[in-house]
Amino acid sequence: MDLPIEVPAGGLNWTPRPKGNRILITGGAGTVASLITEQLSKSYELVGIDAAPIENRDFAETHKADLGDDALLDRLVQDADYVLHLATGAPGGKQGIYATEMDATNRILASAIAHGTRRVILASSNHAAGWPERELIAGTGNGHVKPCHLPRPDGLYGAAKAYMEALGRFASDSSGLPVSVLRLGTMRNSMSLQELIDSGEMPHLGFGEFREQRLRRTWLTGNDLVEILLEEFAAKEPYRLRYATSSPCQDQWDHTVYSG
Structure with missing residues (x-):
């Protein structure tokens, strides 16, 4: 089923469904989902889809299915009060990124408009505005970025996330659908922050003091993400964009919520 997002000719066309407690989570088998479902399941009925x-x-x-299954995805969105789009196609390279961050996002938003989903939360990334951090690493900038600044992707993945953010804003502006965009920080379900600092992951950060400061600044725990999600579920603004880490007080990533 083709569900393109189109600017409605007669004005806003999103009407919220009656309030419920069902959350559809894409990427349900992934790291982020594994860190938040225990808490969310205490208050919400969770439905997961993952390849x-x-x-x-x-x-x-749960559903073991690709997000390209239009009929299934539309049915799951139809029954959901909230959609948490955590899935990423990054492991599949450019084709995977196109299929998940771009095409699937478009279809999820269109289905949410049609069925009155109360809010869609899109898992973006700091990489959608990661170029200032590249400048910081190179010593040519201070790395400071606000959510209201224009996206500055640091690669194809970041560019796809910026596209996802733009789709969310377009869907919200054109229909009234409430959309939240979260630029997620660093999450792991198999190691602690200190273990990540001591590991060989992310070699582009180097080693030593800079690496430790950066990872402490970008680290995001499941508990803190759940708190952020609960704020988004209750939010009134039709569009919200924010950074999501466990260290909101910092000089680089401004954690204010942009809703303009």
Whole structure:
């Protein structure tokens, strides 16, 4: 089923469904989902979809399916009060990124408009505005960026996330659909922050004091993400964009919420 987002000729066309507690989570087998479902399942009925098996009993319902399954995705969105789009196609290279960050996002938003989803939350990334950090690493800038600044992607993945953000803003502006965009920081389900600092991951950050400061600044725990999600579920603004880390007081990533 083709569900393009189109500017409605007669004005806003989103009408919220009656309030409920069902959340559809794409990427349900992924790292981010594994860190938040236990808490969310205490207050919400969770439905997960992922191309990989979801071995997580916090979900009331799971589907092993690709997001390219239009009929299934539309049905799941139709029954959801909120959609949390965590899936990423990054492991599949440029084709995977196009299929998930771009095409699937478009279809999720269109379905959400049609079915009155109360809010869609899009998992973006700091890489959508990662060029200032590249300048910081190179010693040519201070790395400071606000969510209201224009995107400055630091690669194809970041450019796809910027596209995702633009789709969310367009869907919200054109229909009235509430959309939240979260530029997620660094999350791991198999190691602590200190273990990540001591590891060989992210070699582009180098090693030593800069690496430690950067990872402490960008680290995001499941508990803190849940708090942020609860704020977004309750938000009134039709569009919100924010950074999401466990260290909101910092000089580089401004954590104010942009809703202009």
